[in-house]
Amino acid sequence: MNTSQLCLGILCLGDASGYEIKKAIERTFSHFQATSYGSIYPALAKLTHQGLVSFHEQTQQKRPTKKVFTLTEAGRIQFFQTLMATEPTEQHRSDFLFLMMFAHLLPTEQNRALLEKQTAHLRSELDILERIINECPTLTPGMRFTLEYGIAANRALLRLMQGRSTALLREIDAARSPTAS
Amino acid sequence: MNTSQLCLGILCLGDASGYEIKKAIERTFSHFQATSYGSIYPALAKLTHQGLVSFHEQTQQKRPTKKVFTLTEAGRIQFFQTLMATEPTEQHRSDFLFLMMFAHLLPTEQNRALLEKQTAHLRSELDILERIINECPTLTPGMRFTLEYGIAANRALLRLMQGRSTALLREIDAARSPTAS
DNA sequence: TCGTTATATATCGGGGCAATATATTTATTG
DNA sequence: CAATAAATATATTGCCCCGATATATAACGA
Numbered sequence: 565m566n567t568s569q570l571c572l573g574i575l576c577l578g579d580a581s582g583y584e585i586k587k588a589i590e591r592t593f594s595h596f597q598a599t600s601y602g603s604i605y606p607a608l609a610k611l612t613h614q615g616l617v618s619f620h621e622q623t624q625q626k627r628p629t630k631k632v633f634t635l636t637e638a639g640r641i642q643f644f645q646t647l648m649a650t651e652p653t654e655q656h657r658s659d660f661l662f663l664m665m666f667a668h669l670l671p672t673e674q675n676r677a678l679l680e681k682q683t684a685h686l687r688s689e690l691d692i693l694e695r696i697i698n699e700c701p702t703l704t705p706g707m708r709f710t711l712e713y714g715i716a717a718n719r720a721l722l723r724l725m726q727g728r729s730t731a732l733l734r735e736i737d738a739a740r741s742p743t744a745s
Numbered sequence: 746m747n748t749s750q751l752c753l754g755i756l757c758l759g760d761a762s763g764y765e766i767k768k769a770i771e772r773t774f775s776h777f778q779a780t781s782y783g784s785i786y787p788a789l790a791k792l793t794h795q796g797l798v799s800f801h802e803q804t805q806q807k808r809p810t811k812k813v814f815t816l817t818e819a820g821r822i823q824f825f826q827t828l829m830a831t832e833p834t835e836q837h838r839s840d841f842l843f844l845m846m847f848a849h850l851l852p853t854e855q856n857r858a859l860l861e862k863q864t865a866h867l868r869s870e871l872d873i874l875e876r877i878i879n880e881c882p883t884l885t886p887g888m889r890f891t892l893e894y895g896i897a898a899n900r901a902l903l904r905l906m907q908g909r910s911t912a913l914l915r916e917i918d919a920a921r922s923p924t925a926s
Numbered sequence: 927t928c929g930t931t932a933t934a935t936a937t938c939g940g941g942g943c944a945a946t947a948t949a950t951t952t953a954t955t956g
Numbered sequence: 957c958a959a960t961a962a963a964t965a966t967a968t969t970g971c972c973c974c975g976a977t978a979t980a981t982a983a984c985g986a
Contacts, residue, residue, distance in 0.1 A: 565840045566973085573847065576850075581933095582935065582936090584933095593842075593843065593846070596837050596838060596843065597838060600974050600976095601974095602973070603972080605935065606937090606972090624933090626982065626983090627981075628980070630933085631934090647851060648851070650843075651840065651862075652844055652859045652862050655779065655838045657777060657837075658778070659833055659834045661776075661778075661894060663831060663833055664891050665773070665887055665891055666754065666828055668886075668887060669757075669825060669828060678833045682833050685835070704848075705849075706846055706849060706917060707846055709848075712905065712909065713845075716902055716904070716905040721894065721897055723897075724897040728893065735886035739885055747941075748941080748942075763966065764964065764965050780943085782967075782968095787941090788941095812965095812966080
């Protein structure tokens with residue numbers, strides 16, 4: 565899913581400026597998509613050029629003028645066609661697991677710190693997702709499902725980290741010097 | 746984690762050509778890192794220029810000549826320093842969840858197909874990871890842990906998909922036309 | 927009042943990814 | 957047996973993405 569389609573997806577839910585689109589992506593998709601201004605602004609320029617969105621400048625008191633973008637009918641059709649043609653892929657990038665791959669090269673204290681940071685991160689993600697699902701009763705079933713999905717993954721991983729970290733540190737040390745008892 | 750550090754990590758485990766590095770990354774890191782030749786070859790050129798790796802051309806019978814790269818002492822030191830300085834981050838990109846976010850715009854049959862594809866994909870990933878962990882007794886504790894991590898996530902998500910898909914499809918349809926019984 | 931955060935748009939450089947080019951050999955399949 | 961596909965091997969290209977930075981204003985808190 566590229567930034568253009570991400571923008572069309574947000575504009576499907578209502579008009580927004582580039583700045584507001586970024587914030588909406590963070591609010592709505594943050595646990596499974598990300599992007600940046602360096603992608604959004606060029607994407608909006610291209611979408612405008614293609615006639616998939618239009619905009620009007622909205623002057624504000626005591627705020628910079630903003631460009632409010634609207635999805636055009638052509639944009640709505642194109643977005644639907646993209647949805648129909650998109651394969652349900654997933655990718656996971658983890659520097660944490662890369663580091664664990666080389667844990668035998670690192671000091672025990674460093675490994676302990678990495679495991680603790682990762683555990684804290686998973687707990688924090690889980691809390692955020694659970695708060696959203698509990699405090700927003702008007703979510704569509706699809707949106708609710710994306711939260712359930714994130715909660716299921718984070719819960720399972722948090723349980724693994726909590727049950728496995730101590731033994732793992734011992735195993736890494738044991739493998740380091742096989743001669744020591 | 747950028748492609749240069751990925752290459753150093755692989756070369757830490759033994760000498761290899763660019764082609765072999767790509768295959769080693771797929772074999773060893775595929776469930777949490779990815780890269781391509783378009784990144785690997787420029788990275789190796791840069792690493793050679795920096796003196797972090799060296800290479801010798803190895804002519805082969807009935808195969809193109811290959812450049813076999815070796816980690817230098819400077820490269821080993823630099824890789825260790827990178828490991829010590831890397832934050833244990835994680836990111837998840839899911840076109841599947843993006844599509845679920847807009848499930849109410851798609852025909853029921855399309856949604857059913859998406860859920861089935863995702864379920865099949867999770868099952869296949871789980872099978873691969875379980876086969877590796879069962880058939881490779883010589884893995885380091887860290888490597889074994891990365892597999893346990895992937896297995897835990899895939900198991901939890903597979904359970905969710907199997908228990909939730911049917912009801913989800915009904916809920917999406919029900920939300921589509923609130924007036925229909 | 928001084929630093930931080932928020933609103934708002936935009937560009938730049940380095941890097942990443944998918945596709946493509948080239949060449950040879952082995953394996954498969956009709 | 958011949959045609960085709962897949963594997964081995966290196967490399968480039970073009971498009972896209974991301975983090976950092978620039979610019980400007982204003983609200984907020986210490």
